[in-house]
Amino acid sequence: MNGFLGDWIGAIPVFAAPYLLATTGLIINERAGVMNLGAEGIMSMGAVAAVIAMLSGLGLPAAILLGCVAAVGMTLLFALLAVVLRLEQVLSGLVIFAFGVGLSGVIGDSFANQPIKALGPVFPSAFAGMPRWLAHLLDQDPLTYFAFILPFIVWWVMERTELGLRLRSVGENAPAADAAGVNVMAMRIGAVLVGGIVLGLAGAHLSLVGSQVWVTGMVSGRGWIAVALVTFSRWNTLRAIGAAVLFGAVQAVIPLLLSSGLHVPIYLIQMMPYLATIAVLAASGMGRLRASAQPEDLARPFLREERR
Amino acid sequence: MPYRLVLSPRLAVPRWLTAATLIGGIVFGLFCCAIFLIAFGVPASDLGNEFVLYVFGNSAGLDQTLTRAISLTLVSMSVALCLRIRFWNIGVEGQLWMGALAATAVSIYQIGPWFLRMPLMIVAAMVGGALWCGLAAVAKVRLRADEVITTLLLNYVAYLLAQDLLYGHWRNQADQFPTTPIFPKFEQLPNFGGWHLHYGVFIALVVVVFCWWLCRYSRFGLLSKAVAENRTASRALGIPVARITLTTACLAGAVSGLAGFSIISGEEHKLTQFVGNDFIFPSIAIAYLGRANPIGVLIAALAVAGLYTAGDSLKAFYQLPDTVVVTMEAFLLMTVAAFDVFVRYRISILRQRPKAPVAVPVEGQKA
Numbered sequence: 001m002n003g004f005l006g007d008w009i010g011a012i013p014v015f016a017a018p019y020l021l022a023t024t025g026l027i028i029n030e031r032a033g034v035m036n037l038g039a040e041g042i043m044s045m046g047a048v049a050a051v052i053a054m055l056s057g058l059g060l061p062a063a064i065l066l067g068c069v070a071a072v073g074m075t076l077l078f079a080l081l082a083v084v085l086r087l088e089q090v091l092s093g094l095v096i097f098a099f100g101v102g103l104s105g106v107i108g109d110s111f112a113n114q115p116i117k118a119l120g121p122v123f124p125s126a127f128a129g130m131p132r133w134l135a136h137l138l139d140q141d142p143l144t145y146f147a148f149i150l151p152f153i154v155w156w157v158m159e160r161t162e163l164g165l166r167l168r169s170v171g172e173n174a175p176a177a178d179a180a181g182v183n184v185m186a187m188r189i190g191a192v193l194v195g196g197i198v199l200g201l202a203g204a205h206l207s208l209v210g211s212q213v214w215v216t217g218m219v220s221g222r223g224w225i226a227v228a229l230v231t232f233s234r235w236n237t238l239r240a241i242g243a244a245v246l247f248g249a250v251q252a253v254i255p256l257l258l259s260s261g262l263h264v265p266i267y268l269i270q271m272m273p274y275l276a277t278i279a280v281l282a283a284s285g286m287g288r289l290r291a292s293a294q295p296e297d298l299a300r301p302f303l304r305e306e307r308r
Numbered sequence: 309m310p311y312r313l314v315l316s317p318r319l320a321v322p323r324w325l326t327a328a329t330l331i332g333g334i335v336f337g338l339f340c341c342a343i344f345l346i347a348f349g350v351p352a353s354d355l356g357n358e359f360v361l362y363v364f365g366n367s368a369g370l371d372q373t374l375t376r377a378i379s380l381t382l383v384s385m386s387v388a389l390c391l392r393i394r395f396w397n398i399g400v401e402g403q404l405w406m407g408a409l410a411a412t413a414v415s416i417y418q419i420g421p422w423f424l425r426m427p428l429m430i431v432a433a434m435v436g437g438a439l440w441c442g443l444a445a446v447a448k449v450r451l452r453a454d455e456v457i458t459t460l461l462l463n464y465v466a467y468l469l470a471q472d473l474l475y476g477h478w479r480n481q482a483d484q485f486p487t488t489p490i491f492p493k494f495e496q497l498p499n500f501g502g503w504h505l506h507y508g509v510f511i512a513l514v515v516v517v518f519c520w521w522l523c524r525y526s527r528f529g530l531l532s533k534a535v536a537e538n539r540t541a542s543r544a545l546g547i548p549v550a551r552i553t554l555t556t557a558c559l560a561g562a563v564s565g566l567a568g569f570s571i572i573s574g575e576e577h578k579l580t581q582f583v584g585n586d587f588i589f590p591s592i593a594i595a596y597l598g599r600a601n602p603i604g605v606l607i608a609a610l611a612v613a614g615l616y617t618a619g620d621s622l623k624a625f626y627q628l629p630d631t632v633v634v635t636m637e638a639f640l641l642m643t644v645a646a647f648d649v650f651v652r653y654r655i656s657i658l659r660q661r662p663k664a665p666v667a668v669p670v671e672g673q674k675a
Contacts, residue, residue, distance in 0.1 A: 037456060081642065085649045086315070090396055090456060091596065095645065098589035099638035105631025106348065216631065221464050228457045267472035274461040274468075278453070285452035303653075305316045 010136030016248025017147035018202045022226035023240040025198030032191035033171035035299040037093025038078050040223030041100020046071040046203025048108040051214035054116040064204050071200025079192045086301035105216045119208040143205045151237035171295035174302035184302050228277045232284045234293035315653035333647035337640035363614040371503045377613035378508045382567035383587050384594035384605050386560040391600040393532045393556050399459030400564045400591045402466035403437040405584040407565025408572045410436030412579040422494050437565020438558040445557030449550045488579040497574035506574035520602040593641040
């Protein structure tokens with residue numbers, strides 16, 4: 001298990017974690033009925049803020065925190081447009097996408113292409129006795145561990161607590177939730193902000209663990225893939241783990257193929273995650289499963305004064 | 309909370325209000341851009357120069373603005389057409405790449421005699437773009453795959469395909485740069501004497517006029533209006549919703565493909581890596597600012613092209629990165645869209661009186 005396959009399996013968690021974090025964050029949004037297409041821009045801001053913190057000599061915890069703060073800033077703007085002003089959610093998301101990608105490019109310009117110290121493993125020596133691939137698989141940094149724990153916490157809150165029930169009711173039928181005394185706007189803003197924190201973590205993971213450097217445009221469509229993975233995992237954070245591992249595996253095989261010395265068409269290989277996403281999106285749209293899982297009031301602004 | 313913000317939908321919107329909010333949104337957006345640029349080190353006194361004089365005032369700036377406006381008008385027309393049936397086309401860059409690739413293929417494999425070469429390139433570009441957008445539309449109609457995501461991801465696929473060809477089969481063998489050889493003269497759109505501006509202007513104008521006719525006077529335009537208003541009702545009335553969606557998407561893709569042709573044949577004179585650079589968000593911003601109306605799109609495209617000319621001089625003089633222009637566009641679209649709230653809703657702040665305590669009779673207690 002040590003050659004190619006072992007390297008591949010060992011690399012999957014690091015590539016899967018940003019997908020998992022982003023998908024989990026977006027599921028929190030969408031269960032409350034808010035479709036956030038700005039994920040790509042929010043993740044860019046998280047990634048660049050974490051790198052700027054590292055290069056300014058702040059520690060790793062501060063870098064992660066700053067990544068989240070930057071992401072929450074973008075998310076607040078999104079909440080203002082989509083939830084408070086009731087703009088069309090697709091348009092609000094696209095604006096945040098462009099704003100985040102653009103602004104991260106501007107503020108990160110003087111910090112670009114400078115390597116940073118990586119976020120290291122939590123237990124460097126705990127897996128010494130195991131086979132190399134297994135040690136490689138289990139020995140991860142704190143953000144990656146957190147990425148794989150968070151879906152369980154979110155699932156439990158969603159399905160087993162009153163808070164989760166209220167949140168889901170806002171996403172399924174906002175007028176009914178409103179009539180039952182749930183503050184729809186507060187619920188949606190809260191869900192968007194919490195989702196934003198998680199998207200910030202996803203961005204920070206990309207730059208602190210994945211690339212260990214900031215390059216303009218480095219999120220390169222991962223935010224959009226995460227939006228598609230929400231549909232693929234049918235708005236369930238536990239299924240999101242499987243979806244993220246699948247896409248992590250696709251992404252992890254690319255650098256291995258490129259460094260294997262085999263003669264492979266580099267650019268065609270890089271298409272894989274995008275083509276896989278389209279395939280998965282088409283496949284998950286076909287069945288009746290999707291219709292039953294999609295929150296009924298997804299992307300529909302709620303205004304008490306408006307007749308539905 | 310003693311105060312409550314109430315938004316009540318307006319039934320009739322006065323014309324002056326629509327105009328006032330649009331102007332208000334643009335002015336506020338430009339104000340945000342100015343603050344943003346000052347924060348990144350551009351002296352406030354230079355802003356007027358950069359934005360007005362350089363962009364429209366001298367012939368070099370005007371030339372650059374008008375040339376840029378050709379491709380911007382075409383891709384934005386593509387988004388606007390789709391927006392009219394509420395289909396989000398976020399994939400103009402990919403469609404533009406596919407159009408450019410198809411046109412280049414006609415040139416490289418020398419299809420047709422020389423006098424038919426350019427018409428063939430134009431047709432190929434339209435087919436290439438139409439296929440790329442049509443793919444997303446088929447996935448939406450048949451498989452219910454969300455077009456926002458599929459069109460966007462197809463951008464990356466088209467870009468990578470172009471890279472593969474530029475570093476592979478189509479690479480210029482003479483100098484090993486990742487570009488194709490320069491096209492022969494009869495495959496190049498002519499320039500206006502001494503300017504960069506080329507005959508692609510006529511392509512853009514023809515497309516605008518055609519779309520204006522299509523949206524305003526054709527049966528197709530009327531039916532697509534119905535589809536935009538209510539898909540279910542249209543279906544019940546027997547309007548072929550799926551066919552209209554597919555046709556619109558293919559038409560829009562063809563228009564984006566034309567933008568690709570105009571860039572390689574009129575500006576670059578060869579296929580390079582920079583053909584489809586930075587069109588996704590500008591096209592959406594222009595289509596929205598132009599209210600998805602062909603004439604509005606033309607005006608908005610000219611204005612945003614000016615923003616790019618200003619951006620180029622900002623890059624040169626103040627070392628600001630490329631993404632500064634996209635950030636400014638985001639500011640503009642954000643404020644214009646946010647100001648729209650005044651058009652759609654009547655906004656009032658209601659004061660809530662504290663609730664009077666209600667006396668609840670308790671059982672067994674004498675009043």
